[in-house]
Amino acid sequence: GAGVSQSPSNKVTEKGKDVELRCDPISGHTALYWYRQSLGQGLEFLIYFQGNSAPDKSGLPSDRFSAERTGGSVSTLTIQRTQQEDSAVYLCASSPGQNWGDTQYFGPGTRLTVL
Amino acid sequence: GNSVTQMEGPVTLSEEAFLTINCTYTATGYPSLFWYVQYPGEGLQLLLKATKADDKGSNKGFEATYRKETTSFHLEKGSVQVSDSAVYFCALSDSGTASKLTFGTGTRLQVTL
Numbered sequence: 604g605a606g607v608s609q610s611p612s613n614k615v616t617e618k619g620k621d622v623e624l625r626c627d628p629i630s631g632h633t634a635l636y637w638y639r640q641s642l643g644q645g646l647e648f649l650i651y652f653q654g655n656s657a658p659d660k661s662g663l664p665s666d667r668f669s670a671e672r673t674g675g676s677v678s679t680l681t682i683q684r685t686q687q688e689d690s691a692v693y694l695c696a697s698s699p700g701q702n703w704g705d706t707q708y709f710g711p712g713t714r715l716t717v718l
Numbered sequence: 719g720n721s722v723t724q725m726e727g728p729v730t731l732s733e734e735a736f737l738t739i740n741c742t743y744t745a746t747g748y749p750s751l752f753w754y755v756q757y758p759g760e761g762l763q764l765l766l767k768a769t770k771a772d773d774k775g776s777n778k779g780f781e782a783t784y785r786k787e788t789t790s791f792h793l794e795k796g797s798v799q800v801s802d803s804a805v806y807f808c809a810l811s812d813s814g815t816a817s818k819l820t821f822g823t824g825t826r827l828q829v830t831l
Contacts, residue, residue: 636818646807646821659818694762698817704750704769705817709762 605629607710609695615716616685624680624713628697635678636698636707637670641691649693652678653700685717720745724808724822731798731829739793739825741782741808749810751775751784751791752819757804765793765806798829 608627616622628635637649648662652672663669667685672678682689692714696707725740743749753765753775766775771786780795791808808822 634817638819645823646809646819648818648820651818662818696762704767704811706752706764706767707817707819708764709754711761 607695607697607708609693609710609713611713612711613714613716615718617718618687619684621681621683622685622715624682624693624695624715626678626680626695626710628676628678628695629708630676632697632699632708633675634698634700634705634707635672636696637678637680638694638696639691640694640712644691646694649680682715685715687717690715690717720749720810720812720820722808722810722820722822724806724825727805727824727826729825729827731827733800733829733831734797735829737793737795737798737802737827739806739808739827741791741793741822743789743791743808743810745789745810745812747812749812751782752809752811753780753782753791753793754807754809754821755804756807756824762807798827800829800831803827803829 610625633654636651652658667683670680692712694712695710698705698707721744750769752767754762755765766777768775768784774783782793805824805826807824809819811817
């Protein structure tokens with residue numbers, strides 16, 4: 604079946620612009636996660652959604668970052684007033700539930716470059 | 719807080735050599751442990767996992783045993799192939815922090831003929 608998809612695959616933007624990154628999780632998966640992969644910081648958790656519960660935003664690095672998940676499916680990560688340090692690969696993952704043993708399935712990522 | 723420490727790379731091996739990539743962890747609760755692999759130009763994919771102490775995860779000839787006494791989850795393979803060249807990430811999710819993953823820094827493996 605279809606895996607996690609993300610769009611765009613690459614995004615180049617100028618410093619100070621806003622960007623939106625999209626994630627389509629695997630159908631039926633109730634949990635959705637955003638991570639960031641950068642050279643300096645490795646793989647970092649950003650935010651996760653589970654069903655209709657309030658999202659866990661504990662990994663968001665600043666208030667310029669926000670995310671929403673509509674209808675329990677598609678999610679959008681928004682970065683406002685982008686900075687050069689936001690350059691990274693943004694990964695989305697989904698899992699069937701919220702148990703800590705559940706496997707997370709990752710999308711191919713969006714490579715964001717801030718000039 | 720939670721953390722994962724894995725050996726620095728790159729690791730360069732000849733084909734058919736034995737592989738060990740060390741991984742140790744610190745967790746506040748009862749973690750599940752994972753190895754993810756990222757092949758060149760591809761996304762992260764699960765290689766294997768173990769959800770409780772003494773469990774052994776295995777896949778594609780790779781194995782790792784959850785050792786609670788040494789807080790370790792070392793990845794091993796008896797005979798590596800060129801196609802195993804990739805970056806390997808050790809990770810945990812902790813009962814105390816729900817299911818978000820904490821990753822190690824990754825270890826790049828290069829296998830040569």
